[in-house]
Amino acid sequence: MTVQTMSSSQGSPARGSHSSLVPFDINHPTHVVLVNPDTAFWGLVHKNKMNEMLAGGELMEIFLAKANIFADEMDMLRFHLKPSAVYFNPTERCNLNCTYCYIPAKMRRGGNQMDKATVFDALEKLHSYFRSHMPAERMPQVIFHGAEPMLAREAIFAAIDAYGDRFRFGIQTNATLLDEDAIAFLTSHSVGIGLSLDGPTADVADRTRQRWNGNGVFRHVVHAIDRLDGYPRFNVICTITRENLHHLTELVEFFHAHRVPACMLNVTRCTLPGARTVCGEDEDVSKAYLAALERTHQLYRETGRKLVVANFANILIAILAPTARRLMCDISPCGGGRSFFALAPSGDLFPCSEFIGLPAFKGGNLFTQSVEEALTSEPFRLVSGRKVEDIAGCNSCSIRHFCGAPCPAEAYEMNGRMAQKGAFCRFYEEQVRYAMRLIADGRHEDFLWEGWDADTTSLCAIGSV
Numbered sequence: 297m298t299v300q301t302m303s304s305s306q307g308s309p310a311r312g313s314h315s316s317l318v319p320f321d322i323n324h325p326t327h328v329v330l331v332n333p334d335t336a337f338w339g340l341v342h343k344n345k346m347n348e349m350l351a352g353g354e355l356m357e358i359f360l361a362k363a364n365i366f367a368d369e370m371d372m373l374r375f376h377l378k379p380s381a382v383y384f385n386p387t388e389r390c391n392l393n394c395t396y397c398y399i400p401a402k403m404r405r406g407g408n409q410m411d412k413a414t415v416f417d418a419l420e421k422l423h424s425y426f427r428s429h430m431p432a433e434r435m436p437q438v439i440f441h442g443a444e445p446m447l448a449r450e451a452i453f454a455a456i457d458a459y460g461d462r463f464r465f466g467i468q469t470n471a472t473l474l475d476e477d478a479i480a481f482l483t484s485h486s487v488g489i490g491l492s493l494d495g496p497t498a499d500v501a502d503r504t505r506q507r508w509n510g511n512g513v514f515r516h517v518v519h520a521i522d523r524l525d526g527y528p529r530f531n532v533i534c535t536i537t538r539e540n541l542h543h544l545t546e547l548v549e550f551f552h553a554h555r556v557p558a559c560m561l562n563v564t565r566c567t568l569p570g571a572r573t574v575c576g577e578d579e580d581v582s583k584a585y586l587a588a589l590e591r592t593h594q595l596y597r598e599t600g601r602k603l604v605v606a607n608f609a610n611i612l613i614a615i616l617a618p619t620a621r622r623l624m625c626d627i628s629p630c631g632g633g634r635s636f637f638a639l640a641p642s643g644d645l646f647p648c649s650e651f652i653g654l655p656a657f658k659g660g661n662l663f664t665q666s667v668e669e670a671l672t673s674e675p676f677r678l679v680s681g682r683k684v685e686d687i688a689g690c691n692s693c694s695i696r697h698f699c700g701a702p703c704p705a706e707a708y709e710m711n712g713r714m715a716q717k718g719a720f721c722r723f724y725e726e727q728v729r730y731a732m733r734l735i736a737d738g739r740h741e742d743f744l745w746e747g748w749d750a751d752t753t754s755l756c757a758i759g760s761v
């Protein structure tokens with residue numbers, strides 16, 4: 297039996313009652329998972345022992361002894377966080393026209409853009425907000441996001457220079473405007489850099505990521521990746537679509553060969569209709585994704601160098617230490633409007649960048665209202681109040697706290713209601729099954745960052761066969 301549930305924070309007093317353990321089949325030859333869906337407590341047990349364990353064996357005793365602590369930790373993570381980050385969109389404009397973009401084309405062609413004074417004004421206001429509730433030793437995070445934030449280069453570079461002692465900065469960019477000076481500036485200021493690339497060749501990558509005139513940008517991104525060799529704070533995001541899913545394994549080989557330290561292999565968010573035309577089927581996406589993950593493992597074994605697939609590592613961490621996860625799409629309610637929010641160039645505040653093209657989800661304006669007002673506005677409450685317990689199918693799902701039923705923007709736009717599943721349910725299930733199989737086989741550490749558990753406190757970690 298293996299039981300492993302850890303925490304990044306100390307437990308608080310016992311509270312409430314919880315239902316018991318239920319089996320979750322992970323398609324493993326010898327082991328099955330018993331999980332308490334309410335608390336995300338789980339144990340891997342031999343199939344021969346399953347009935348005995350369910351009837352009240354050692355695992356049940358361990359669970360019952362700690363159940364209230366696990367429940368309180370999940371409650372804290374799910375309902376009592378305050379924002380510590382902002383996705384800062386200095387411009388609505390973009391020099392690309394990617395198929396699956398969640399920002400409407402009209403905005404990307406000629407939308408608003410902040411000037412330097414407006415960026416500084418926004419950062420002053422954000423700084424006051426974050427300092428009002430964050431401990432002095434924690435720095436809030438500002439991620440310049442888009443559309444293409446490098447179109448506002450002068451303003452954001454000046455801001456990074458001026459506010460480097462008050463915020464940790466990151467930038468998500470399509471890489472086309474990353475010249476030598478820009479790379480030197482960003483790396484010398486320790487800015488986290490996220491690039492986007494959807495394929496290992498121009499033929500594949502340029503199918504979904506193109507300029508307005510139809511020209512691809514593959515070579516620009518590869519040039520930037522090579523220039524960033526050795527810089528630890530960069531990653532590359534790939535959006536999995538019908539156009540590239542048969543090339544995912546080659547893509548992770550490409551990333552590894554180019555010494556990319558971490559990547560994300562994200563399923564398409566089907567928020568806008570354009571994305572739904574290229575998103576792929578659950579089964580095909582799952583197969584390609586798991587094959588690519590396996591290939592990263594082989595590459596690690598062959599070379600001793602990891603390519604961490606960050607979104608998958610986050611799922612593993614969500615299982616191993618539910619409150620230590622870093623990304624916030626796989627928890628319900630998701631992080632939008634809870635652990636971060638998004639700022640549009642007009643000053644409008646949205647729960648997440650994914651909502652920026654959906655005016656009904658504007659919760660306020662940074663220049664005329666307080667952030668607190670936006671956080672408690674009806675649009676924000678609609679998003680931060682969307683929880684798996686209210687979604688048919690998810691409310692009885694054993695792995696609901698390892699999946700989180702993402703994404704509210706996608707679910708709302710696809711189905712017209714928040715209390716609905718979004719896309720890729722079966723993909724999310726398969727992802728958790730695979731993660732559990734890795735744990736059963738003792739291979740999971742190979743998929744994680746070194747030192748991933750440095751800040752966690754073990755509440756329960758027992759291993760035996």
Ligand code: SF4
Nearest residue numbers: 690693696699701721
């Ligand atoms: S989307 Fe699917 S896997 Fe995720 S919680 Fe809902 S039912 Fe479970």
Ligand code: SF4
Nearest residue numbers: 625630632648702703
């Ligand atoms: S699930 Fe959707 S709305 Fe929530 S944080 Fe992720 S992308 Fe944003």
